[in-house]
Amino acid sequence: MYRNFIFASCLALAGMLAGCQKAATPAETSNTDSVSQKNAVVETIMERRSIRKYKPQAIEKEKLDEIIRCGIYAPNGMGRESWEVRFVTRPELLARIDTLYADYMEKTQGKRPAAAAYGAPAVAFIAYDTTYDLSQVDCGLLGGNMLLAAKSMGIGSCCLGGICRFLNAPEGAEIMKELDFPETYKLLYAIAFGYPDESPKAKERTPEKVRLIQ
Numbered sequence: 001m002y003r004n005f006i007f008a009s010c011l012a013l014a015g016m017l018a019g020c021q022k023a024a025t026p027a028e029t030s031n032t033d034s035v036s037q038k039n040a041v042v043e044t045i046m047e048r049r050s051i052r053k054y055k056p057q058a059i060e061k062e063k064l065d066e067i068i069r070c071g072i073y074a075p076n077g078m079g080r081e082s083w084e085v086r087f088v089t090r091p092e093l094l095a096r097i098d099t100l101y102a103d104y105m106e107k108t109q110g111k112r113p114a115a116a117a118y119g120a121p122a123v124a125f126i127a128y129d130t131t132y133d134l135s136q137v138d139c140g141l142l143g144g145n146m147l148l149a150a151k152s153m154g155i156g157s158c159c160l161g162g163i164c165r166f167l168n169a170p171e172g173a174e175i176m177k178e179l180d181f182p183e184t185y186k187l188l189y190a191i192a193f194g195y196p197d198e199s200p201k202a203k204e205r206t207p208e209k210v211r212l213i214q
């Protein structure tokens with residue numbers, strides 16, 4: 001029994017040493033540190049970037065389903081799930097949004113963008129419940145989960161606020177009718193999804209904006 005204990009202790013010590021050695025190894029990727037090194041979730045968070053150039057390749061149905069599932073399992077106030085999402089992959093509808101958005105931008109800004117959602121093959125339109133004061137938080141958390149789930153599968157994404165200004169304007173009414181949100185819901189933002197065709201660097205953050213009070 002004593003021999004078993006010695007053997008188990010040696011194994012545990014070897015394991016600890018191996019663990020220490022791993023922790024001391026420099027991070028393999030640019031945005032991870034020693035804490036995140038073996039943590040896939042932290043690594044996914046730190047490596048996600050907004051993608052503004054996509055391959056035309058469609059996202060597989062099962063991956064889209066998984067992204068949606070991760071979205072709706074986000075925390076949500078009072079369990080109300082106060083979001084409505086329309087996940088558009090229909091090329092004809094995305095092309096029509098591009099054209100109407102370009103018309104709108106030309107009229108209001110004097111320039112015509114090539115695409116409303118950077119040519120992404122899938123766009124999620126996320127609307128919040130105007131009758132619930134914390135609904136925008138729910139929608140943000142849902143989207144955050146979707147971005148990270150997508151990233152973990154090699155799929156890029158970009159939140160889009162600008163496109164919603166157009167869709168909420170009279171010029172967007174035709175598309176909004178098709179998205180068919182309930183009457184009390186208002187479009188908050190969209191998220192473009194697709195396989196990335198670029199690898200942008202992380203933008204600097206401002207850690208001083210968060211104070212640790214201890």
Ligand SMILES: Cc1cc2nc3c(=O)[nH]c(=O)nc-3n(C[C@H](O)[C@H](O)[C@H](O)COP(=O)(O)O)c2cc1C
Pocket residue numbers: 048049050051052158159160161162163189202203
């Ligand atoms: C609410 C919101 C709206 C955004 N709207 C746009 C947009 O209209 N167009 C765009 O290219 N990026 C948009 N972004 C992406 C931000 O520009 C991007 O997240 C930020 O610059 C940080 O870069 P990162 O996502 O690569 O870390 C938006 C992000 C958020 C959260």
